Amino acid sequence: DTAVSQTPKYLVTQMGNDKSIKCEQNLGHDTMYWYKQDSKKFLKIMFSYNNKELIINETVPNRFSPKSPDKAHLNLHINSLELGDSAVYFCASSVRGPSGNNEQFFGPGTRLTVL
Amino acid sequence: SQQGEEDPQALSIQEGENATMNCSYKTSINNLQWYRQNSGRGLVHLILIRSNEREKHSGRLRVTLDTSKKSSSLLITASRAADTASYFCATSSNFGNEKLTFGTGTRLTIIP
Numbered sequence: 376d377t378a379v380s381q382t383p384k385y386l387v388t389q390m391g392n393d394k395s396i397k398c399e400q401n402l403g404h405d406t407m408y409w410y411k412q413d414s415k416k417f418l419k420i421m422f423s424y425n426n427k428e429l430i431i432n433e434t435v436p437n438r439f440s441p442k443s444p445d446k447a448h449l450n451l452h453i454n455s456l457e458l459g460d461s462a463v464y465f466c467a468s469s470v471r472g473p474s475g476n477n478e479q480f481f482g483p484g485t486r487l488t489v490l
Numbered sequence: 491s492q493q494g495e496e497d498p499q500a501l502s503i504q505e506g507e508n509a510t511m512n513c514s515y516k517t518s519i520n521n522l523q524w525y526r527q528n529s530g531r532g533l534v535h536l537i538l539i540r541s542n543e544r545e546k547h548s549g550r551l552r553v554t555l556d557t558s559k560k561s562s563s564l565l566i567t568a569s570r571a572a573d574t575a576s577y578f579c580a581t582s583s584n585f586g587n588e589k590l591t592f593g594t595g596t597r598l599t600i601i602p
Binding site: 467471479 | 521523532533534535588589590
């Protein structure tokens, strides 16, 4: 059973298009994240939701809009795609709590290529 | 600016040797974590060390943390070909915020 799943795995699209990436976790976690990994493998947090509430929103263009219909899902919608959006996008989840143990579980990634 | 920076950027060793990777960070932390990423895959959590801990072991992994130097090291003993991957340190600074800031990664290649 896949703990954190993302669809699609690959996404190739033209500049200016709008696309969505879906993420689901079956771990019962209450916090989910989106990361962007660039061509140099640098991984940067974009958003985080806890129980459907936005708790982290890094400096990301407002063309990126996360949506969390329930705490098991966190989708990422991207409007007006640009060449610089090409990257691998990772979804992750964790349990938020007072223990300070915020180990994150990652999905397999979605490789987005904008032409 | 990046919170964590790994050193070296790339490391190649013979199978059976030990591999050591270092991570430096800039701000005070609650914990530091190490993750592994195989090519084309997501990250996998390896080990977490809290700010009040100095050393932790898990199987062939040994992690140290020196908060006075803002640095950590990951030692993999008796390396195997399957250890070939990129290794990232990640720091957690805000208690309850869950935000992780990742380093730049070390690409480890184990030569059979």
